[in-house]
Amino acid sequence: MIKNLPKLKTIYGKNKDIAFVDPWAFWNLPKLEEINLSYNYIKGIDYGSFSKLSSVQTLDLSWNEIEYIGQGSFQGMTSLKRLDLSRNYLNRFDATYYFSLTNSDTSLALEELNLSHNKLKLVVNLNSFLRLHVIDLSHNELSYINWTSNIRTSQWLTNLDLSDNYFSVFDLDLSNVYIDKLRIPFNDLYHPDAINVVARINVVVLDGNLWQCEAYTQLLEKFLKMQTTILDYEEDDDIYFLTKFERENYPTCFFSTDSFSPHRSILLLESTYKTRKNPRCRTKNQCPKDMFCKSGRCWKGCEQNICDETAVCVSDSHGFYCHCPRGKIPNPFVTETRCYNVQCFADDDCRKFGNICNEKTHKCEENVK
Structure with missing residues (x-):
């Protein structure tokens, strides 16, 4: 238990083999601004674990094994701006339940929410966060989202990432919503009519779905009429990759009509569908020796910036350590x-x-x- 430290600003418990966070583990820490408990073995967050930490602005619980979050676990975190729950085992996220919100709550400060690399099938009540502008829901099992319970009218999002899910239909029928960047590559979309977007979008990433040339042409026309820029995923700062050989040998669809930029091309990704840099796994033995298994994927630990810049990261038989x-x-x-x-x-x-x-x-x- 960490308590009665009135000047403490940061708790850094990264990669410390922590398996459990005791309810009320953090008490009377009025100046605390950041908690980092990433790269551990926490399986669940119970009621009271982070309650009443009204000064905390950043909470990082990524790279754990979290399967559940108890009601009110984040209650009273009114200054929280960044919440990272990526690379866990969550199958649902309910903001109202976890933060014990009421209809009158308008004081929450959350701006960035990272729920990527979980097993999410349900996400609700994100519209409770009035300042939320970065939402990462990539690498989950989502096939449908009720947008009216997650995006407010007149909301502005800088980044909405839905990459690598199971959307076969994408219906974002909300006017007066502005999205600077929408990412929906590597889903199950294959027909232009499967996408219905009314929201204003600056940039959209579409590749990695099951497009055919004709369907993709119609989709380009639809977004170009909305004055939306279409960005190929290989141009984006994504983890997806294709080798030079793959780029040169997979079938490609070329566009050179007046409606599109000259020499624009798109890979037909039926054969490259859901190409990944990080293969799926259940145990470490399913990964190469220089990678470890976490949240159902193989990862290179020394590529995750775990160690301080003064230390050397060493890969060690499906693991890593800082030396x-x-x-x-x-x-x-x-x-x-x-x-x-x-x-x-x-x-x-x-x-x-x-x-x-x-x-x-x-x-x-x-x-x-």
């Missing part, structure tokens, strides 16, 4: 992965020399008795 280079050591009394250019933090660092550690100078000195 200090020669001449530097970690501080065992803090949870961060930073390495320091000192001789010692504790007597154990000096024991091989038969010395003790001077806690002020962090140098090993003779043990004078």
Whole structure:
């Protein structure tokens, strides 16, 4: 339990083998602004785990094994701006239930919500967050969303990401809604009539669905009439990739009519449907040795920026660890992965020399008795 620390601003518990967060674990921390408990083994969030933390602005619970969130677990987090629950095992997200909201609640500050890489089939009541403008629902199992319960009239979204789901029909029939970037690649869309969009959209990413040339042509015409830019997924900052060989050998549809930009092309992705950089897995043995299994996918740990810039990330048999280079050591009394250019933090660092550690100078000195 962490309590009664009036000046504490950050709790950094990243990659610390944490399996459980005790209800009321954080108490009387009036200056706390950030909690990072990513890359752990937390399986659920119970009522009261983060309640009443009214000063916290960032909560990162990504890369865990969370299957459930109890009612009111985030109640009272009125300053929360960024909530990251990506790469867990959630199958539903109900904002009203988790935040114990009422119709009169208008004080929530949430701006960015990351629910990617879960098993979501249901998302409701996101319209309770009046300032929400970044929503990442990619890599889930969504086939339908009731937009009236998730997007408010006159709402402005900078990014709505629905990549890699199971949408065969996409109906965003909401006027007076502006979306700067809508991403719906790698779904089950194949016919232009399956997409009905009334909202104003600046940029849309469509590739990776089951388009045929004729259908895609009709879809381009539809979005171009709306003055929407169509962005190919390989141009986007996505994790999807195709090798040079694949790009040169998969069938391609070319457009050069007056309606479209010259030399525009789109890969016919029936054969590349749902191409992924991170294959599915259930156990670590289904992944290459330099990758680990988390949230149903294989990942390279040393590509996830887990270690501090002063440390070296080392892949180790379906896992990874942060290692200090020669001449530097970690501080065992803090949870961060930073390495320091000192001789010692504790007597154990000096024991091989038969010395003790001077806690002020962090140098090993003779043990004078």
